[in-house]
Amino acid sequence: MSNISLLPFSDLQQAVTTISQKLSLLDQNKVEQLQKRTQTLLHELHALQHRRREIDFSSVHAEGKRTEGTDEGLKPPLASRNPQRDDQRVEEMFDLCERWKGTAAALPSVVERLQALKTLHQEAGGLSVRLGVLEEQQGELQSLLAAAEANVESLQHTVMETVSWARSTVEALQWRLQRLGFAEEKSNDVKSETDAQ
Numbered sequence: 772m773s774n775i776s777l778l779p780f781s782d783l784q785q786a787v788t789t790i791s792q793k794l795s796l797l798d799q800n801k802v803e804q805l806q807k808r809t810q811t812l813l814h815e816l817h818a819l820q821h822r823r824r825e826i827d828f829s830s831v832h833a834e835g836k837r838t839e840g841t842d843e844g845l846k847p848p849l850a851s852r853n854p855q856r857d858d859q860r861v862e863e864m865f866d867l868c869e870r871w872k873g874t875a876a877a878l879p880s881v882v883e884r885l886q887a888l889k890t891l892h893q894e895a896g897g898l899s900v901r902l903g904v905l906e907e908q909q910g911e912l913q914s915l916l917a918a919a920e921a922n923v924e925s926l927q928h929t930v931m932e933t934v935s936w937a938r939s940t941v942e943a944l945q946w947r948l949q950r951l952g953f954a955e956e957k958s959n960d961v962k963s964e965t966d967a968q
Contacts, residue, residue, distance in 0.1 A: 783899050787892040794889050797882050805878070809871045816868050819861045826854075 783895050787896045790888060790892050794885050797885060802878055802882060806875055809875050813868045816864050823861060
């Protein structure tokens with residue numbers, strides 16, 4: 772638990788929420804769209820490279836004809852008026868596709884790992900919920916235990932009072948019985964004396 776303080780999240784719930792949001796960005800549909808877009812860009816790049824070769828070939832071929840002095844049959848060049856800008860755009864697109872090629876290859880494994888982490892974080896979120904429920908139940912049990920202890924103490928007090936009352940009642944009865952027994956003995960003695968006379 773002490774390692775949690777080293778994480779970029781303050782608690783597990785925030786981590787689960789953040790990772791869930793990031794995982795929603797990498798769902799299968801978006802990954803497929805990204806792969807399709809990358810393939811489209813690669814196709815466009817290859818088409819541009821092919822067109823560039825055609826332009827280079829036609830410009831070399833056209834210059835060869837110009838040096839011969841014949842201008843007939845020349846077609847207007849296919850390139851734009853700024854070939855350096857076209858070259859730069861082609862190189863930028865090629866670089867972009869090359870950068871995405873490595874990412875596109877790694878993307879399925881990243882998605883798998885993130886989905887595994889999502890499952891792990893969902894389980895961790897479930898664990899924190901269960902811990903909360905357990906803490907709540909522990910509090911309820913502690914209050915029930917305190918109430919039971921109070922009831923036991925009350926019962927002990929009541930039993931002690933009942934025992935004390937029973938003792939005093941028994942003692943009072945014994946005292947009365949002794950008095951009655953003593954009075955009977957006296958009356959029996961008095962009767963026997965009167966009979967003897």
